[in-house]
Every structure is written in C-alpha cells, then in structure tokens.
Amino acid sequence: MNRRSAWVGADAIRFSDQPGPDRVVGEDGMLFVPVCVTSGTWLSEEQPARYALVYPARGSAAAATGRPESAHALERLIGTGRAAVLHELERPATSTELALHFGQSLGTVGGHLAVLRDAGLISGTRVGRCVVYRRTGAGDLLAGRPAP
Incomplete structure (x- = not known):
C-alpha cells in the first residue's frame, strides 16, 4: 500500500x-x-x-552463487538489508543515495543506518545539508574487508 x-x-x-x-x-x-x-x-x-x-515488491532475492560464505553469515547475523547497506558503504554515501540504490524509502534506509551507527559499524559526517556515511574499522572487518 x-x-x-x-x-x-x-x-x-x-x-x-x-x-x-x-x-x-x-x-x-x-x-x-x-x-x-x-x-x-x-x-x-x-x-x-x-x-x-x-x-x-520490497526487498530482494539474491542468488547464492558467486558470494562468499562470510556474506551469508553476515546477512544471518544482522539481516540482509543491513548487510547490504554495510557492504554498499565500501564507498561513502548519503542516505538518499543509498535509498535510490536499493529502491527503498528513506525511512527504511535510515533505520538500517541508525542500527549500524549505534553498533559502531558506520559513522556519519555532516557535509552541508547532507550526512555522508562510511564504514568504521569495525564495519570493514565485519564486512570481510581489511581496515585501511
């Protein structure tokens, strides 16, 4: 609806x-x-x-081929939506960019970002009227990528 x-x-x-x-x-x-x-x-x-x-339709179904087992484990741990946001933040992005990329509402993406931020997996930096989100070192490790 x-x-x-x-x-x-x-x-x-x-x-x-x-x-x-x-x-x-x-x-x-x-x-x-x-x-x-x-x-x-x-x-x-x-x-x-x-x-x-x-x-x-909301959400997505992803094929199991070509994805490392750690990605499935992360999805089971924090949910497919939050895992997708965490993976997408390999490069910094705003909530609007993420909402457009995933085809979801700002509220849905904002909810995922709030949980990830509260867990210390991402941080946000205000740039003008926007907030740019990026993974923290802990977020990089959880996403299966070494911290810079």
Missing part, C-alpha cells in the same frame, strides 16, 4: 485520494500483486467482481 492508503471505518480501506466510486469486494476477495518496479502503485479491476492492488 502507499501513504495515501488508510483504513476507513472497521471494514473499508481507502487506496487513493483520487475521487471515484466506492468498490465493494465480494466473496472472491482482493488480490495483492507485487511487481518488480521501482515506484508507484495502482488499483486495477477485472470485471465483474475481482479487484487487485498492484504494488512494487
């Missing part, structure tokens, strides 16, 4: 702030269809009584 979606009453969901007639979902229910796009949602209908909410 998106930021314009909200529960309206005990048994109704508003999916958009666009004007239009109310739709009643029958016994067939409603389909939730994730697709591999980077942004946007839309509501589609298949006449006469089947509705679907099509939305961008």
